[in-house]
Amino acid sequence: MIEFEMPKPIVQQKYMLETVAREMMRSQSRYFDENEHAIPWDYINFMHQAMRATGAGSLAPKERKEKDEAKKKDRPPIGYQSLAFMLETLSWGDVGIYLVTPGGGLGAAAIEAAGTQEQKERFLQRFRQEQPAFGAMAMTEPQAGSDTSAIRATAVLDKETNEWILNGEKIFVTTGQKSLEESDGLVVVWATIDPKAGRAGMRSFVVEAGTPGVKVTKLEHKMGIRASDTASIVLEDARVPYENILGSPEVVDARTTKGFKGAMATFDATRPLVAATGVGVARATLELLKELLTQQGIEIRYGLPRQKLTNIEREIIDMEVLLQSCWLLIIKAVWMADNRKPNSLESSMSKVRAGDAVTQITQKALEIMGPVGYTRDTLLEKWFRDAKITDIYEGTGQINRLVVARNVLGYRGSELR
Numbered sequence: 001m002i003e004f005e006m007p008k009p010i011v012q013q014k015y016m017l018e019t020v021a022r023e024m025m026r027s028q029s030r031y032f033d034e035n036e037h038a039i040p041w042d043y044i045n046f047m048h049q050a051m052r053a054t055g056a057g058s059l060a061p062k063e064r065k066e067k068d069e070a071k072k073k074d075r076p077p078i079g080y081q082s083l084a085f086m087l088e089t090l091s092w093g094d095v096g097i098y099l100v101t102p103g104g105g106l107g108a109a110a111i112e113a114a115g116t117q118e119q120k121e122r123f124l125q126r127f128r129q130e131q132p133a134f135g136a137m138a139m140t141e142p143q144a145g146s147d148t149s150a151i152r153a154t155a156v157l158d159k160e161t162n163e164w165i166l167n168g169e170k171i172f173v174t175t176g177q178k179s180l181e182e183s184d185g186l187v188v189v190w191a192t193i194d195p196k197a198g199r200a201g202m203r204s205f206v207v208e209a210g211t212p213g214v215k216v217t218k219l220e221h222k223m224g225i226r227a228s229d230t231a232s233i234v235l236e237d238a239r240v241p242y243e244n245i246l247g248s249p250e251v252v253d254a255r256t257t258k259g260f261k262g263a264m265a266t267f268d269a270t271r272p273l274v275a276a277t278g279v280g281v282a283r284a285t286l287e288l289l290k291e292l293l294t295q296q297g298i299e300i301r302y303g304l305p306r307q308k309l310t311n312i313e314r315e316i317i318d319m320e321v322l323l324q325s326c327w328l329l330i331i332k333a334v335w336m337a338d339n340r341k342p343n344s345l346e347s348s349m350s351k352v353r354a355g356d357a358v359t360q361i362t363q364k365a366l367e368i369m370g371p372v373g374y375t376r377d378t379l380l381e382k383w384f385r386d387a388k389i390t391d392i393y394e395g396t397g398q399i400n401r402l403v404v405a406r407n408v409l410g411y412r413g414s415e416l417r
Helices: 008-034 041-054 061-072 079-098 105-114 117-128 176-181 195-201 260-295 311-338 344-369 380-391 397-409
Strands: 135-138 154-158 163-174 186-192 202-208 214-219 230-241
Touching: 008 041, 008 079, 008 380, 079 260, 079 311, 105 117, 105 135, 105 186, 105 202, 105 260, 135 163, 135 176, 154 186, 163 176, 163 186, 163 202, 176 186, 176 214, 176 230, 186 195, 186 230, 195 202, 202 230, 260 311, 260 344, 260 380, 311 344, 344 380, 344 397
Parallel strands: 135 186
Antiparallel strands: 154 163, 163 230, 186 202, 214 230
């Protein structure tokens, strides 16, 4: 069963992360927001060494072994729960800077979900080496956003060299530039090995930094999360080794292969983590809002009947309830992931709820503070701009609502669109 007491390892991790978030992230928020694509190397190098020393935020071989040992000793695994607390705290500091935290990112999550044990050992160990490395996942294309069956990037097997030849264009790749231009980086690219097969033909391929034929063609200029690079990538006859395909190259039913299933398993694991980043932004907003109100002599009188509260007091309390309900959904989803329970429903529910909550909370904070919230005198307007992405990446709110409806009503994707 789910426990509400924070595990001791997470308590210790959270204390360190709060210091980093306050001193290395929050203090630099405005600079990296106004200098888009500047790279916070001090933060990157510190976090890389800290994570190497503690194993925090990693699903590398060492941590998988420790998780297996914990299971044998009847200790509950807390890997994804630990990540949720970590991401919430770092995003409380600055969600844009958090997104350049070194590590495997979505690329590592895809390898964990669809890769063989040998692939996990081979690709994930690089994120524990001396120098920081980055991973990314490239799925979205100009004509294929939420509809993954519309992916046109192709992978053709050259039987003479036993290599896959990849061609296509990918857009909105988070950390795409650093993953391809820094040593030991990688991008997991989704492509089709059989265009006629739809989702059944979709597979993921590990494309390593330095692969000829792969280049970054554009960096997006964004409304929020401006410290994070969001790249467009073109693959022109890019050759990757045969063994870099994740899952079987055999084309059968999409529901029974690691191609499409691997993509969905990746999202089931990571959507609650994305939701956690939104909760971090919302918590930062609420804390600053209450602080600013206190400076103006407005205190929230908890415990009074609702009809005796002012409108501002009711709004603050409603926002706090909304935030806590989001967090409980996230904790349930990551607890299920840690215990290897199917969590597609809970994963999408947490993402929907967090996307709505962080947008509502940051917008309401601006409205309550009026001109003060709208100017750059505080970070409220920045957090408002950072918030909306929670509802967009790793499955839009609309797509996740469809996932929830299909799970609740028992429909397949082709039956409810």
